[in-house]
Amino acid sequence: MNNQSSFATAVKEEIASRSYQNERLLAIISAFTRINGTLVIKDKREFILLKLENSKIAKFLYASIQKLFQISPTISYLKKKSFHQNTCYVISVESVHLLSQLHIDFLESKIDKSFAKNTETIGGYLAGAFLASGSVNSPRSSNYHLEIACNDLSYAKWFTRLMSKYHDSSFMAKIIKRRDKYVVYLKRSDQISDFLVLVGATDACLYFENTRVDRDYANVLNRMQNLDTANLSKTLKTAKQDIKIINKLIKRDGLVNLGSEKMITLCELRIKYPEASLDELATHLSKAMGETVSKSNVNHLLRALREEGKNL
Secondary structure (H helix, E strand, O other), X not given: OOOHHHHHHHHHHHHHHOOOXXXXXXXXXXXXXXXXXXXXXXXXXXXXXXEEOOHHXXXXXXXXXXXXXXXXXXXXXXXXXXXXXXXXXXXXXXXXXXXXXXXXXXXXXXXXXXXXXXXXXXXXXXXXXXXHHEEEOOOOOOOOOEEEEEOOHHHHHHHHHHHHOOOOOOOOOEEEEEOOEEEEEEOOHHHHHHHHHHOOOHHHHHHHHHHHHHHHHHHHHHHHHHHHHHHHHHXXXXXXXXXXXXXXXXXXXXXXXXXXXXXXXXXXXXHHOOOOOHHHHHHHHHHHXXXXXXXXXXXXXHHHHHHHHOOO
């Protein structure tokens, strides 16, 4: 699963590998047919054509139609004359009574309310739609994105309404026009995970979550390392300025005239440990003085040193 297409394919093939009750199967086939189906007339008979390029999904749809409607659709394939020579599978089903059983009217955008009655039907309908025109970025990519392309705006709106009916998660789907399609999409990783579980791709969801956590941890670790580097750079820059002041004061007044014993010792430690933080300087100074010296005390002494340096 190294890129968007392979992860999306893994999700689809996992959906197609599961066994479902008839209620869910009907929702899957209905959504797939509504998005990806074509109505044709041949010899005065109406047929529904389903075209797709994945053999596993083609076998799943063929077997599901057989099981659900007790009919035998025909399946054929053809080689596309393209650079990659992809195979296109075509499932043909005579449409007498089939469209009404699937609650489909190609002239009507509304999704039948029977598909919104419970988690099984909602999950099935979303699964069928994803099989038809869905895509999801690999969690290894730089952003999270799941989408389903719809043929018209009205249907896309009905589709987002159906998603909102799922009571266990508040999907915040948005719609964008891309060429001649209206794309329903999710951007939040938690909602993409919920979607994958809902459509039956639980293994893909587990991979998505594990990879996301590893990637996010690596990003946090990288930011922390960058922060440590920035802090060290800032510390060294400040130390360089402090040492410059100390050397000028020594040249002018001599080491013993820098102030109190604590100040003299701190100046020596500042020169010896230029990369030390205030906390580390406080530790070194406490050890040298034989008493506890706080970070704030060190900071106060250094501020006094810098004020003296303004007069140089």
